[in-house]
Amino acid sequence: MKKVVFQSRPAGYTYLLSKCDIAGMPHWHTSIVSPGAHKLNVHNGIVEEIYPIKYWPGEEIGNQLEFALKYDGTSLGILAQIFSKVVIEDLTEYIKSKPTGKYTRRIWFFYEFITGEILPIEDLATGNYVDALDPQEYYTIKNGYKSQRHRIVNNLLGTRKFCPTIRKTEELARHIESDLRKRYEDVVALYSPELIRRAFSYLYSKETKSSFEIERVTPNATRIEKFISSLTLAENEDFCEKERLIELQNMIVDSRFRESDYRQNQNYVGQTLTYQKEIIHYISPKPEDLKDLMEGLIDCHQLMKTGGISPVIHAAAIAYGFVYLHPFEDGNGRIHRFLIHNILSVQGLTPKGLIFPISAVMLKKPKEYDASLEAFSKPLLKLIDYQMDELGQMTVKSDSAHWYRFMDMTAQALALYKFLIQTVEEELAEELSFLKSYDSAKKSVQSIVDLPDRLIDLFVHLCLQNNGKLSAKKRSTYFEFLTDDELTAMEQAVKNSF
Known part of the structure; x- marks a missing residue:
């Protein structure tokens, strides 16, 4: 045989x-x-x-x-x-064949959690409880709801309307153990309170401008001031609720594109090549799916807010989840980055009165930022069946809500940690160091010639623009009154300080 x-x-x-x-x-x-x-x-x-x-x-x-x-x-x-x-009968028969098995109970629980349908199986009367997700392998809610029917502890991050998962990879675990807030405080501790106050006044403005610039938007002064005002509120108020999100959208977009509710149209992110020829980069959920998805996102936020979740894991799940759901026609990217600040502040990671200028780092590292977004958006494109009409209006033909409901956001959480570490150790440290050097340069220049503050600032600024030296044209325009010896000494003072 x-x-x-x-x-x-x-x-x-x-x-x-x-x-x-x-x-x-x-x-x-x-x-x-x-x-x-x-x-x-x-x-x-x-x-x-x-x-x-x-x-x-x-x-x-x-x-x-x-x-x-x-x-x-x-x-x-x-x-x-x-x-x-x-086939429901096959699944039911399998669960009934070993109803107390750990993995069987999880399958049973996940089926009813995901579908909302109840299988024809009697509730379990006895047995130890097991976690829906293994806390050794996933970030989970502490003290989750106990489902007596399945003898399962529901420690998932969200509800059936929106429930991301984030795996406990070795790299993520190392970042969480590194204590980001302490690293932040160690950098800030090297500088005087007055210098820190000045630095953060500037960084609020820089964060705002960087967030707009990422999307190639040039806002007017009023919109910049409104966004800065929102950032200053972010440390005290929770913006992750429908009314506050709409209010925020109204504050940061052109008045002609303000919305009073979530979008009613299918939107997408694309790049026009020629007439009626467009490259699609991302497709948002269908508008009829959006209400449930956004309710789920907000419920997920509330669960994590009180569930003992790391602030960065929390911020990644909600902020990236928001931008993937794309609930508005305009302003989604800026709100996504705003929510990072809001959640980190509300969860106590960011010290009071301070800010992580994370958008400045994202702006400097566009490939890394794009990669964090494309970790979900790129493979999703292959699964969405859609058509475009001659006016560029898109219709999504396939059922797609489940892809947005149940995202693996491990890549996004890791990316956010990396951006925050770079923000603290590079962007923040460089800004504080620059201000300290700038103060030193001003003090040294003033000890040579007692100029008004306005002229000292101008002198230092012009020297920094020209590799430490004042050009002949700028000298004749603004500083003709200086002697050659004074000019040489002042230029050297700037060089020494920087």
């Missing part, structure tokens, strides 16, 4: 997606069962894990789901797709 040789086969999510004939977002972990030893291949952050034959779970949906949760982790977005295709 001819021996049957076991061939390499996908398992877990990859198997299930293929069996159900559905496309899914790229997942960080894929599994293969194959003859031979256990192996790991890692490429561009995607782990391909090869398991020996003894790991093969069989063909049944329930066994493959259990394998996926055990080895591939929890992807609510992929589970939503799979649950929409499974």
